[in-house]
Amino acid sequence: MVTPSGTPGRRDRNMQDKQTRIFAAAASLFAEKGFERVTTQQISERADVAAGTLFRYATSKGELLMMVYNQQFRAALSAGERESRSRRDPVDAVQAVVGPLLAAADSNVENTVNYQRELLFGSADEKYRSEGLELVARLEETIAHRLVEAARNRGLDERQAEDQARHASRSIFAILHLILARAFTGAHPHNDPEADLHAQIDQIVTGFFAALDDDRPARGKREPGTS
Amino acid sequence: MVTPSGTPGRRDRNMQDKQTRIFAAAASLFAEKGFERVTTQQISERADVAAGTLFRYATSKGELLMMVYNQQFRAALSAGERESRSRRDPVDAVQAVVGPLLAAADSNVENTVNYQRELLFGSADEKYRSEGLELVARLEETIAHRLVEAARNRGLDERQAEDQARHASRSIFAILHLILARAFTGAHPHNDPEADLHAQIDQIVTGFFAALDDDRPARGKREPGTS
DNA sequence: GACCGTTTCGGAGTACGCTCATTAATGAGT
DNA sequence: ACTCATTAATGAGCGTACTCCGAAACGGTC
Numbered sequence: 001m002v003t004p005s006g007t008p009g010r011r012d013r014n015m016q017d018k019q020t021r022i023f024a025a026a027a028s029l030f031a032e033k034g035f036e037r038v039t040t041q042q043i044s045e046r047a048d049v050a051a052g053t054l055f056r057y058a059t060s061k062g063e064l065l066m067m068v069y070n071q072q073f074r075a076a077l078s079a080g081e082r083e084s085r086s087r088r089d090p091v092d093a094v095q096a097v098v099g100p101l102l103a104a105a106d107s108n109v110e111n112t113v114n115y116q117r118e119l120l121f122g123s124a125d126e127k128y129r130s131e132g133l134e135l136v137a138r139l140e141e142t143i144a145h146r147l148v149e150a151a152r153n154r155g156l157d158e159r160q161a162e163d164q165a166r167h168a169s170r171s172i173f174a175i176l177h178l179i180l181a182r183a184f185t186g187a188h189p190h191n192d193p194e195a196d197l198h199a200q201i202d203q204i205v206t207g208f209f210a211a212l213d214d215d216r217p218a219r220g221k222r223e224p225g226t227s
Numbered sequence: 228m229v230t231p232s233g234t235p236g237r238r239d240r241n242m243q244d245k246q247t248r249i250f251a252a253a254a255s256l257f258a259e260k261g262f263e264r265v266t267t268q269q270i271s272e273r274a275d276v277a278a279g280t281l282f283r284y285a286t287s288k289g290e291l292l293m294m295v296y297n298q299q300f301r302a303a304l305s306a307g308e309r310e311s312r313s314r315r316d317p318v319d320a321v322q323a324v325v326g327p328l329l330a331a332a333d334s335n336v337e338n339t340v341n342y343q344r345e346l347l348f349g350s351a352d353e354k355y356r357s358e359g360l361e362l363v364a365r366l367e368e369t370i371a372h373r374l375v376e377a378a379r380n381r382g383l384d385e386r387q388a389e390d391q392a393r394h395a396s397r398s399i400f401a402i403l404h405l406i407l408a409r410a411f412t413g414a415h416p417h418n419d420p421e422a423d424l425h426a427q428i429d430q431i432v433t434g435f436f437a438a439l440d441d442d443r444p445a446r447g448k449r450e451p452g453t454s
Numbered sequence: 455g456a457c458c459g460t461t462t463c464g465g466a467g468t469a470c471g472c473t474c475a476t477t478a479a480t481g482a483g484t
Numbered sequence: 485a486c487t488c489a490t491t492a493a494t495g496a497g498c499g500t501a502c503t504c505c506g507a508a509a510c511g512g513t514c
Contacts, residue, residue: 011461011510040501050464055502113348120408121344167427174401181347200394207434238480238492267471277494282472
């Protein structure tokens with residue numbers, strides 16, 4: 001709300017202040033101790049608000065994490081978008097997009113894992129979670145865009161390329177998500193996750209172009225029969 | 228432990244009984260009310276054990292869910308493996324493997340979503356969770372095996388095919404996981420998830436074969452240069 | 455500047471997953 | 485049959501995320 005004169009009223013300034021303090025408190029505590037070892041009490045104390053007030057600014061502890069790390073996600077995504085524009089090879093371009101995301105994830109593995117969990121499994125109507133999902137959508141669109149560009153450069157059917165690119169970009173996010181989620185949990189401990197990601201992206205991009213190359217009306221590449 | 232005579236002692240029979248009762252109680256309550264609306268109290272009451280006893284048989288509420296739904300997962304996976312053997316086309320074979328998993332997931336969406344969450348984000352040393360991860364590994368191996376078979380039928384390099392198949396099967400699980408996780412959460416509500424899954428699998432399998440087809444030592448399918 | 459409807463705050467209270475100190479049960483040894 | 489060490493069971497208690505409702509702050513109106 002805004003006073004008739006156009007300056008924000010005291011009420012809004014107070015809320016803005018509290019919002020800032022809560023963000024700072026949550027960010028610093030998560031960074032210092034890791035998501036699981038931070039209590040909402042501690043955050044409210046450091047932010048100098050009552051315990052209940054916290055939940056007027058974020059509906060759950062998970063939302064506090066989303067609130068903080070969406071920023072990092074957004075920054076890394078922007079960096080990846082920028083970086084990818086200078087790559088002419090489509091595989092390189094996609095790698096460039098996800099590179100900064102992987103780097104940011106390394107800075108605090110536990111929080112990254114929890115961020116991925118909240119992103120996928122938080123309840124549907126939470127504000128910062130939808131913000132995070134929008135970033136995921138943007139990531140997928142960026143990847144899809146690079147692929148469509150590359151297809152266009154090769155003179156391939158653009159309409160078909162958009163469909164294939166949408167599928168490819170979703171697959172790539174799924175793989176990225178799983179790699180980030182497994183970083184802590186260590187389900188496939190033996191392999192270098194970054195190398196795996198690289199190989200899986202390579203394969204998907206290969207599939208993207210191959211599907212466009214054999215673009216005869218009947219879908220190609222089925223079992224050819226042994227004869 | 229076993230008595231000298233070979234019959235299990237009273238102690239083990241009691242534990243077996245309790246284990247059975249706890250499984251039955253958890254299974255029925257999860258099915259009736261859904262994971263989130265079931266309390267561990269209710270489970271212990273229906274199983275007729277003390278609240279604390281529950282946690283001697285499963286270290287967390289999530290583990291109870293894993294305990295119950297690993298069975299369903301195992302059964303669906305076996306069905307998928309059986310079904311896939313009769314398909315000659317590799318894409319069909321992979322679809323056949325995951326088909327029963329999707330069908331089982333439909334029977335209780337909320338519990339499926341929570342199962343996926345526990346599978347990925349449960350703490351690393353829990354018994355039933357590792358059991359679930361083993362099933363995931365088996366799923367990936369089955370898919371990889373079908374792909375290697377198909378590659379062999381086409382006379383493609385088998386060593387290379389194994390690498391590619393491992394990557395493809397991991398990608399496919401990642402996509403499957405994400406689709407199951409999003410079923411409830413509804414992040415991509417507009418599309419038919421099963422059709423998407425089908426298209427994404429198709430693309431990956433296409434990439435699998437394409438990567439083997441252009442098997443000249445330098446990796447093919449890079450930006451060809453505009454000239 | 456006094457009044458009042460509305461919005462925000464506060465912090466004790468609640469629900470629930472999980473723990474832990476204590477007790478009970480079991481079976482091996484004698 | 486009795487003892488004793490070992491293992492299982494118990495349930496009151498704890499920590500913590502989150503709620504709820506009375507109180508306070510605010511801003512528009514006269």
